[in-house]
Amino acid sequence: xxxxEYSESIESQDIVSIKDKYQNFVxxxxxxPNSKKYIDTISPSSEEFLSKIVISNEKDVDKAVESAQMGxxxxxxxxxxxxxxxxxKLARLIQERSREFAVLESLDGGKPIKESRDFDLPxxxxxxxxxxxxxxxxxxxxxxxxxxxYGVVGQIIPWNFPLLMxxxxxxxxxxxxxxxxxxxxxxxxxxxxxxxxxxxxAGIPDGVVNIITGxxxxxxxxxxxxxxxxxAFTGSTQVGKLIQKSLAGRDVGLTLELGGKxxxxxxxxxxxxxxxxxxxxxxxxxxxxxxxAGSRLLLQxxxxxxxxxxxxxxxxxxxxxxxxxKNTDIGAVNSKEQLNKIEELVNxxxxxxxxxxxxxxxxxxxxxxxxxxxxxxxxxSYSIAREEIFGPxxxxxTFRTPQEAIEIANNTEYGLSAGVWTEKGSKILWTADKLxxxxxxxxxxxxxxxxxxxxxxxxxGFGREGGRHGLLSYLKAES
Amino acid sequence: xxxxxxxxxxxxxxxxxxxxxxxxxxxxxxxRVDSLxxxxxxxxSKLEALNMLVSMCDLTTLEGEDTEGKISQMVAxxxxxxxxDLEIKNVAAVCVYPSLVSIAKxxxxxxxxxxxxxxxxxxxxxxxxxxxxxxxxxxxxxGADEIDIVINRKAFLEGDYRKVxxxxxxxxxxxxxxxxxxxxxxxxxxxYENIRKASLISLAAGSDFIKTSTGKLSVGxxxxxxxxxxxxxxxFKNLSGLxxxxxxxxxxxxxKDAIRYLVLIKEEMGNEWLTPDLFRFGASSLLDDVLKQIKxxxxxxxxxxxxxxxx
Numbered sequence: 001x002x003x004x005e006y007s008e009s010i011e012s013q014d015i016v017s018i019k020d021k022y023q024n025f026v027x028x029x030x031x032x033p034n035s036k037k038y039i040d041t042i043s044p045s046s047e048e049f050l051s052k053i054v055i056s057n058e059k060d061v062d063k064a065v066e067s068a069q070m071g072x073x074x075x076x077x078x079x080x081x082x083x084x085x086x087x088x089k090l091a092r093l094i095q096e097r098s099r100e101f102a103v104l105e106s107l108d109g110g111k112p113i114k115e116s117r118d119f120d121l122p123x124x125x126x127x128x129x130x131x132x133x134x135x136x137x138x139x140x141x142x143x144x145x146x147x148x149x150y151g152v153v154g155q156i157i158p159w160n161f162p163l164l165m166x167x168x169x170x171x172x173x174x175x176x177x178x179x180x181x182x183x184x185x186x187x188x189x190x191x192x193x194x195x196x197x198x199x200x201x202a203g204i205p206d207g208v209v210n211i212i213t214g215x216x217x218x219x220x221x222x223x224x225x226x227x228x229x230x231x232a233f234t235g236s237t238q239v240g241k242l243i244q245k246s247l248a249g250r251d252v253g254l255t256l257e258l259g260g261k262x263x264x265x266x267x268x269x270x271x272x273x274x275x276x277x278x279x280x281x282x283x284x285x286x287x288x289x290x291x292x293a294g295s296r297l298l299l300q301x302x303x304x305x306x307x308x309x310x311x312x313x314x315x316x317x318x319x320x321x322x323x324x325x326k327n328t329d330i331g332a333v334n335s336k337e338q339l340n341k342i343e344e345l346v347n348x349x350x351x352x353x354x355x356x357x358x359x360x361x362x363x364x365x366x367x368x369x370x371x372x373x374x375x376x377x378x379x380x381s382y383s384i385a386r387e388e389i390f391g392p393x394x395x396x397x398t399f400r401t402p403q404e405a406i407e408i409a410n411n412t413e414y415g416l417s418a419g420v421w422t423e424k425g426s427k428i429l430w431t432a433d434k435l436x437x438x439x440x441x442x443x444x445x446x447x448x449x450x451x452x453x454x455x456x457x458x459x460x461g462f463g464r465e466g467g468r469h470g471l472l473s474y475l476k477a478e479s
Numbered sequence: 480x481x482x483x484x485x486x487x488x489x490x491x492x493x494x495x496x497x498x499x500x501x502x503x504x505x506x507x508x509x510x511r512v513d514s515l516x517x518x519x520x521x522x523x524s525k526l527e528a529l530n531m532l533v534s535m536c537d538l539t540t541l542e543g544e545d546t547e548g549k550i551s552q553m554v555a556x557x558x559x560x561x562x563x564d565l566e567i568k569n570v571a572a573v574c575v576y577p578s579l580v581s582i583a584k585x586x587x588x589x590x591x592x593x594x595x596x597x598x599x600x601x602x603x604x605x606x607x608x609x610x611x612x613x614x615x616x617x618x619x620x621x622g623a624d625e626i627d628i629v630i631n632r633k634a635f636l637e638g639d640y641r642k643v644x645x646x647x648x649x650x651x652x653x654x655x656x657x658x659x660x661x662x663x664x665x666x667x668x669x670x671y672e673n674i675r676k677a678s679l680i681s682l683a684a685g686s687d688f689i690k691t692s693t694g695k696l697s698v699g700x701x702x703x704x705x706x707x708x709x710x711x712x713x714x715f716k717n718l719s720g721l722x723x724x725x726x727x728x729x730x731x732x733x734x735k736d737a738i739r740y741l742v743l744i745k746e747e748m749g750n751e752w753l754t755p756d757l758f759r760f761g762a763s764s765l766l767d768d769v770l771k772q773i774k775x776x777x778x779x780x781x782x783x784x785x786x787x788x789x790x
Contacts (some may be wrong), residue, residue: 002753004527004745009519114517272500273710274507281510317746326519423502443504 006319009326011113016104018190019120021052024060024213025196027067028206034059035236039215041189045323045332045367053189056214061221064181064210068152069227071179071207076149078205080136080177087132087175088201094125097198099420101163101191106323108190109162110332111286124167127466130450131171134471138176141468147475149177150253151229154222157192158235159185159334160289160390166192168465169232170209176474179208181222186215187268187335220246228252232473234291236458237388237414237459247371255463255473257291257455259388260416263409264294264445265431267402268302270421274443276310279394282445284318284372287330288392289338291460295389296443297396298405304398308376312357315372320361329391333368342370342391349375349384349395356392380411388414402427406434415457419445438464488651488685489719494644497679497718503707506697512702518742526776528738531753532769533567537595537726537761538790539574541602541694548580550575552665554586556790561770563786564777570766571623571755575599580621595625599650602664602693604629608646615653625658626650627690627726627761630677632667632733640680647684660688660726660759663708666698671707678711682723692729694761699729702743707745722752728761734772737765750773766790 021038023030035057041050054060062443075083094101101124102116111120138147153173157165162184173180184192196211212218216239223231223246230253233243237258247254264282266275282294299307323331335337350356355377363369373393378385384395399405409418418437420428432440438456441447448454453469463473480515520528534566538557540549550573572593575583583594593604596618599611615626628650634642661681664672681689689708691700705727712723725744731737737760744752752758767787775781 001751002527002531004531004741004750004753005519005524006518007672008525009521118517269502271502271504271507274504274511276512277507326517423504444506444510 006327008322010322011103011106011324011326013103013107013324015100016107018104019050019062022054022189022193024054024056024064024066024211025199025209025211027070027210028200028204030196033212034063037068039133041108041187043107043367044187044334045364047366050108051190053186053213055186056212056221058195058221060212061181061218061225062198064212065152065225065227067207068179068181068210071205071210072151074205075174075208076177080138083174083177084135084473086202086204087128087135087171090198090204091125091128091132093202094121094196098125101194103324104194105163105191106331109159109188110323112328112331112332114149114328115286120161120164123450124163127164127167127171127450129364131175135175138471138475142475146477148478149474150476151178152227153178153180153230153232153474154225154228155180155182156219156222156231156233156235157182157184159188160286160291160377162188163191163195165234166195169234172465172470173232173407174208174472178474180212181210181212181228183219183222184212186213202426206332223247229304230254230474232463235255240272240461253476255465256461257463257465258416258459258461259414260291260293260456260460261296261386261388261412261414262292262294262417262419262437263296263298263435264419265298265405265409265421266300266303266307267405267420267422267427268300269423269427271423272303272307272310272441273419274291276307276314277316278419278421278445280314284330285446287333287370289334289390290446292439292446294417294419295393295395296385296409297394298408299396300405301397301398301400308374308396312374315357315359315374318359318361318372320359320369320371321364333370333391336368337344338390339368339370342389342393345384345387345389346373346393349378349382352382352384354378354382354384354395380408386412400432406431410434411438413459416460418440487489487646489683491641491644494680494683497683497715498640498676501672501675501679503675505671508703508706510670512706512743515743515746516702518739520738520742525738526773528741529734529769529773529776530567531739531741532734532760533570533766535573535755535759536570536766537572537728537747537759538570538766539694539728539761539763540708541576541597543578545579550579550582551586553790554583554592556766556788556789557592558587558590562788564773567770567773571759573718574627574761577618577621577623577720580623584622593624594622595627596621596623597627597693600628601629601662602695604631605633608649611646611650612653615650619654619657623657625660626654627660627662629693630681632664635668635673635677639668640676643677643729644680644684647681647686651656652683658687659685660690661686661762662690662693664693664696665691665701665704666696666729672737673701674704674707675711678708679715682715686723688724688726688759690726690728694729696729698780700727700731702739705740705749706743713748722757724757724759726759731760731762732764733768734765735770
């Protein structure tokens, strides 16, 4: 038998230039921060040092908010048509420099280049194009007098899709006439800082986009700042709750996009081979660091064994390794901290009595890695069936009837997304209608379009991003 | 389950049972096939792939204008694909019309290149069964090592699956130990469900290989069709324990496209399917591009066609 293996096919890093140390981007330029506290940002696939970023302090936040206030004066008096032009310019620049962004995203965050190149960056550009198109049509859609921008928006984004989450936040905020103070996650700040360069290149008026780095303390300073008019947060439910508490009693707008534990329901009359693909994509996409990941596989009992056999076989072909190798399917876990959390939950799943299957892949020596993992024989009471693992770990539950599938699917505090697999159209509609989830995918998973609103039910948050609904998250009724 | 010739086949009831599950989601299938096409095959793995392509090639000429001279040229190329690079071994087979089998066989001599004949009134198959049997018998008597037949698309599209099955079964009986490749003509079947059904019927009736196309339609092979067939072969193996082969043919002209088929087979079926015994390419011009690519990998020079002897 031949043993045909793919040779390494590494995307060159030459295209990116990373500075030794970064400043904050405030009032249209990179500026020396007041804080002296810096942390290293490393590549999670090699643990190599990439750069230093500052943990911004109160003075830095003050300065950024003040800059955004001054920026708002200008931006609000810029015609919608001009704002649209700026956004189109950003969209085109992102496309022009997309390879540079993709390499940097994979280097800094650990995701495979295949995904940053073919998913993240095309989506980033698509979001800017989409909201650029809206910028001068908002009046037509809702009437100019009734809705106004908030003013200064604080935006705090996570590390799983660093640049894409920036796009989801910045594009609609600017299109609706707001200005922003954005804080990327401390492990993945580099693409946001490169985006700041793009804002300079595009000639975005000073103070409209402000990007400051930092950790949770910086985030908290932004949330509690007296001159912030709205907060948009994507991250954990735990932090989301803290933010909501801090804002209680204040006239500050809030949208939260939080955790999830999505059910991916496979009925016995599904196209099995494609359902297997969809389930794999649903959980192993981006190492499972996806808030809408299909992390609970709900299988109809009649197809359980056949499905699991096919799924395990397919999982064995997943290629885990260097994120910059074009043939890598699964990259590195984003941080040591996240890896510890995944390991802890998986160990709990084993001691609870779940049956574990992991692929036979070899993991690199350095960096943070976790093998693609499947649990069967899981009871709904196990923590792996209830808590968001946020890693490449799939938990299988079984059901007997469609009614039971719905009960299990909705038996969670989350409600961000869900998947339904059946060839029967009426069953798709019936199921989707009963699922308490913001997004329901039918016979597919993890499909995104800037025109489609995204957001959660229950503890997965509130407010919508994307589409016409996404604009409303950045507009308020004029009293 | 053995028929007269001792070849494993499924009886009709069992075949009907197989056909029940033909659910395919085209969006998901297309996504998967597209994602496999992004694999980056470079350096050693590319050279290995190119050499595999040569070894899996059924060098084909199926024209009314085919003569002894043309067959001689093609056979010479099949045995020694590139006289300037003897590291490149012979192709798997030459594929010709029945009337040219004896000539091809004679020219091949002791070489391990096989002679495949298209029969059963390739490409349309629109003749009575007696004629198909005679056509096939003639090719076998002339020395064909492998027989490529076409399924009865008229019967298939009219819903008479039983007739499609019975014909293949009867032709397999004529073939005996001679390798039978059954052409589905996916360009006529159009839908993925039809391709899956036709694959399962052909496998159940005892085909050693299933093949995408005749190469005579504007719609030839596609990686999507190949994927559907691969899944059918795997499902059939699970039930019968038999490993059938797949031949893709029709419109595969360059090495890059052909390597994408190899990726698909490797990732969906495993390395054990990457052998000429289980995977073939039917093509007339693919080999030339493969030879050029090998030359380029070895020397860095992408040479003009006139450096490669024609077949």
